[in-house]
Amino acid sequence: MTQIITISNHKGGVGKTTSAAHLAQALADLGRNVLLVDFDPQANLTVLFGVSRSDAASYLLTLGLGAAETSLVQSLVVPLRERVQLLPASAGLSGAQAQINASGRGIDWVRLTLERFLRHDLHFIIIDTNPSASGIQERAVWAADLLIIPSQAEALSVSGVGSMMKMTRTLSEQHNWPGRVLGILPTMVRGDGTAFMPREHRAALEEMRASLRDDLLLPVVPDRAALKECAGKSQTLFEFDAENPAALCYRQLAKIVRSAK
Ligand SMILES: Nc1ncnc2c1ncn2[C@@H]1O[C@H](COP(=O)(O)OP(=O)(O)OP(=O)(O)O)[C@@H](O)[C@H]1O
Ligand SMILES: [Mg+2]
Numbered sequence: 001m002t003q004i005i006t007i008s009n010h011k012g013g014v015g016k017t018t019s020a021a022h023l024a025q026a027l028a029d030l031g032r033n034v035l036l037v038d039f040d041p042q043a044n045l046t047v048l049f050g051v052s053r054s055d056a057a058s059y060l061l062t063l064g065l066g067a068a069e070t071s072l073v074q075s076l077v078v079p080l081r082e083r084v085q086l087l088p089a090s091a092g093l094s095g096a097q098a099q100i101n102a103s104g105r106g107i108d109w110v111r112l113t114l115e116r117f118l119r120h121d122l123h124f125i126i127i128d129t130n131p132s133a134s135g136i137q138e139r140a141v142w143a144a145d146l147l148i149i150p151s152q153a154e155a156l157s158v159s160g161v162g163s164m165m166k167m168t169r170t171l172s173e174q175h176n177w178p179g180r181v182l183g184i185l186p187t188m189v190r191g192d193g194t195a196f197m198p199r200e201h202r203a204a205l206e207e208m209r210a211s212l213r214d215d216l217l218l219p220v221v222p223d224r225a226a227l228k229e230c231a232g233k234s235q236t237l238f239e240f241d242a243e244n245p246a247a248l249c250y251r252q253l254a255k256i257v258r259s260a261k
Contacts, residue, residue: 003124003146005148006146007148007150008140012131016128017040019185021236029238032124033121033122034126037125037127038088039136041092043093056073057089062096074117096136097136100139107175109139110140111139124257142171146180146260150221151184153189153204154200183218184218185218189222224244
């Protein structure tokens, strides 16, 4: 059955979109079929793959759940690579956000809208969210079987992780969230083992280790300029520089996701 993975953090610029794209491609390389869903009005995931912005994700959230709406939304999915598809976004998602709030949609609304994609041959849906605690973001977290929280290794980012963990506790206690946190993904960490690691990064990683259960710390994604360069070419790192340490890290993450229950 399809597993839904949400990549989220209230904080901006922590590597959510980069991680969604690379996790999707790494899972595809392991033979899994993946649908990426762009739930950010900035549409960075859509643009990263060189796809035109579209109202597909807005329609998903604002149309009803009937057969006609389902086939319309399904027809807006864009094939990206072998085994990877995308439901693109546009700035119109801000309007969808307002509509969801005004119509008082429940916490399960994103999950309900995604159920039309659940199939035995679609292994993963990976959702990229915007950097806020908005109605769509909260519902996208609730929709997740597994939540991944990317975070830079900096003091402020570590407090952002605390706020996300608090949100998941609230979702569990007040809304019976059926999913779980797969883990925190430290991103853009300078110096990986061999090179010197800045004191701030080391301290932040130590704080994460001290405050989280051991199994919640996911592989550390190193800071690599190639991740920015490949985005400019609408490529993933696997196409641009397959042996880059950051690419190896996302492959390792995909193996953890593949075996997660
Ligand atoms: N490991 C990394 N090393 C170097 N640059 C990175 C790394 N991960 C992401 N980046 C770059 O950092 C910037 C922010 O990354 P990204 O867009 O993935 O973050 P985000 O959390 O999705 O941001 P937003 O909150 O705006 O949606 C991008 O330019 C991206 O290419
Ligand atoms: Mg983003």
